[in-house]
Amino acid sequence: xxxxxxxxxxxxxxxxxxxxxxxxxxxxxxxxxxxxxxxxxxxxxxxxxxxxxxxxxxxxxxxxxxxxxxxxxxxxxxxxxxxxxxxxxxxxxxxxxxxxxxxxxxxxxxxxxxxxxxxxxxxxxxxxxxxxxxxxxxxxxxxxxxxxxxxxxxxxxxxxxxxxxxxxxxxxxxxxxxxxxxxxxxxxxxxxxxxxxxxxxxxxxxxxxxxxxxxxxxxxxxxxxxxxxxxxxxxxxxxxxxxxxxxxxxxxxxxxxxxxxxxxxxxxxxxxxxxxxxxxxxxxxxxxxxxxxxxxxxxxxxxxxxxxxxxxxxxxxxxxxxxxxxxxxxxxxxxxxxxxxxxxxxxxxxxxxxxxxxxxxxxxxxxxxxxxxxxxxxxxxxxxxxxxxxx
Amino acid sequence: xxxxxxxxxxxxxxxxxxxxxxxxxxxxxxxxxxxxxxxxxxxxxxxxxxxxxxxxxxxxxxxxxxxxxxxxxxxxxxxxxxxxxxxxxxxxxxxxxxxxxxxxxxxxxxxxxxxxxxxxxxxxxxxxxxxxxx
Numbered sequence: 219x220x221x222x223x224x225x226x227x228x229x230x231x232x233x234x235x236x237x238x239x240x241x242x243x244x245x246x247x248x249x250x251x252x253x254x255x256x257x258x259x260x261x262x263x264x265x266x267x268x269x270x271x272x273x274x275x276x277x278x279x280x281x282x283x284x285x286x287x288x289x290x291x292x293x294x295x296x297x298x299x300x301x302x303x304x305x306x307x308x309x310x311x312x313x314x315x316x317x318x319x320x321x322x323x324x325x326x327x328x329x330x331x332x333x334x335x336x337x338x339x340x341x342x343x344x345x346x347x348x349x350x351x352x353x354x355x356x357x358x359x360x361x362x363x364x365x366x367x368x369x370x371x372x373x374x375x376x377x378x379x380x381x382x383x384x385x386x387x388x389x390x391x392x393x394x395x396x397x398x399x400x401x402x403x404x405x406x407x408x409x410x411x412x413x414x415x416x417x418x419x420x421x422x423x424x425x426x427x428x429x430x431x432x433x434x435x436x437x438x439x440x441x442x443x444x445x446x447x448x449x450x451x452x453x454x455x456x457x458x459x460x461x462x463x464x465x466x467x468x469x470x471x472x473x474x475x476x477x478x479x480x481x482x483x484x485x486x487x488x489x490x491x492x493x494x495x496x497x498x499x500x501x502x503x504x505x506x507x508x509x510x511x512x513x514x515x516x517x518x519x520x521x522x523x524x525x526x527x528x529x530x531x532x533x534x535x536x537x538x539x540x541x542x543x544x545x546x547x548x549x550x551x552x553x554x555x556x557x558x559x560x561x562x563x564x565x566x567x568x569x570x571x572x573x574x575x576x577x578x579x580x581x582x583x584x585x586x587x588x589x590x591x592x593x594x595x596x597x598x599x600x601x602x603x604x605x606x607x608x609x
Numbered sequence: 610x611x612x613x614x615x616x617x618x619x620x621x622x623x624x625x626x627x628x629x630x631x632x633x634x635x636x637x638x639x640x641x642x643x644x645x646x647x648x649x650x651x652x653x654x655x656x657x658x659x660x661x662x663x664x665x666x667x668x669x670x671x672x673x674x675x676x677x678x679x680x681x682x683x684x685x686x687x688x689x690x691x692x693x694x695x696x697x698x699x700x701x702x703x704x705x706x707x708x709x710x711x712x713x714x715x716x717x718x719x720x721x722x723x724x725x726x727x728x729x730x731x732x733x734x735x736x737x738x739x740x741x742x743x
């Protein structure tokens with residue numbers, strides 16, 4: 219069963235709101251006015267309230283501004299920790315205080331720590347960007363027709379017209395009809411290896427974030443503060459890291475699988491037409507359970523944007539489509555077989571027109587028990603239905 | 610044209626210029642058929658019919674011309690019928706980043722009138738989308 223990333227929203231949305239509020243709160247403390255204060259006393263006392271932490275580092279101080287408070291404290295579990303903290307606030311030393319109304323705070327979190335609150339928000343934006351479907355550039359309008367007017371008038375037929383020059387476009391080049399069909403591997407081994415290394419690198423980054431957030435949560439909890447965002451973030455990033463490690467290992471194992479030899483005897487294929495395929499595996503494919511052939515189409519554009527005096531080119535991908543076209547669970551057919559595959563009638567042909575591309579791939583997946591599945595992709599050209607010589 | 614028909618046209622003073630297609634959906638191998646109708650106070654001069662392909666990639670739209678016909682020295686009113694052969698492709702398409710639309714544009718150069726009729730073209734007749742199938 220595939221995990222739907224939409225379910226992450228249940229967790230990420232409230233977490234993002236909470237972390238966002240904390241981030242705004244943290245940011246609001248940065249414009250606080252800095253005042254010079256002198257420490258009058260700094261000592262460890264036993265709290266007289268219900269604090270579970272029995273070592274209170276208490277600092278009494280006076281500042282330039284007499285209207286503000288003069289007392290700050292922080293609780294610790296260990297006396298040594300409280301003393302280490304108080305070492306920064308020796309008696310008669312001059313320290314910086316942060317004035318917020320009638321209150322002075324001698325410490326605040328470093329600004330870089332506030333950026334951790336942004337991680338769930340960034341993940342939420344990334345997830346929303348991936349799962350929210352985007353509409354086409356224009357609304358889907360019904361074909362427009364001018365209002366019909368019935369008149370009695372002189373009629374002219376096509377024979378009295380001048381046929382204008384042939385089209386301004388060489389139509390055949392835009393969907394690659396000049397190239398005969400060839401099946402060529404898309405995902406060579408070294409690409410798969412780099413993919414695996416990339417996944418591992420991402421796993422290490424997420425593991426580090428998770429470890430740091432976990433440690434931070436533990437320390438804040440131990441010092442009596444609310445572990446807050448760090449505690450919520452740690453398991454979440456750990457789960458992502460585990461998922462990435464798993465995918466990375468799968469990719470490495472997949473490198474050991476044999477490559478299929480796939481041949482096509484169809485020189486051209488088009489919507490509603492047939493694709494004749496044959497395949498054969500050299501080498502062991504272990505406990506292969508199923509072979510699945512699919513067509514995968516994706517739209518791509520190249521965007522040219524002006525940036526200062528230069529133009530910036532970027533590539534964007536749009537929607538993709540996945541059509542399972544053939545599958546078999548028979549062991550003899552998984553190793554070697556042939557099939558005539560009917561191409562769906564309602565699919566778009568390949569396109570290569572200016573900055574626009576619609577690319578099609580034939581994807582072969584062999585599901586293997588107790589081992590990484592085999593995935594192979596081949597570039598194919600789907601052409602428009604030929605007007606002459608239709609089957 | 611009979612005298613009676615000409616009299617009918619003279620009675621109606623309203624100026625107009627319009628295009629009609631016989632269908633809104635076409636399949637590979639079809640011809641786009643329709644007619645242009647007009648009525649002006651004086652002769653129409655030249656009327657041009659163009660089969661146009663409009664491609665949109667994100668915000669950039671381009672129009673390409675696929676086929677066309679032109680009538681010259683036309684009277685002040687009349688109907689021109691046309692039948693234009695569609696190329697093999699590209700098909701009408703509505704994607705997230707790419708959009709392909711087909712239309713027929715008619716222009717009366719003497720009176721600066723332009724009208725357009727959109728239609729869809731694909732093996733199913735409907736604009737195609739990249740949608741996963743079963």
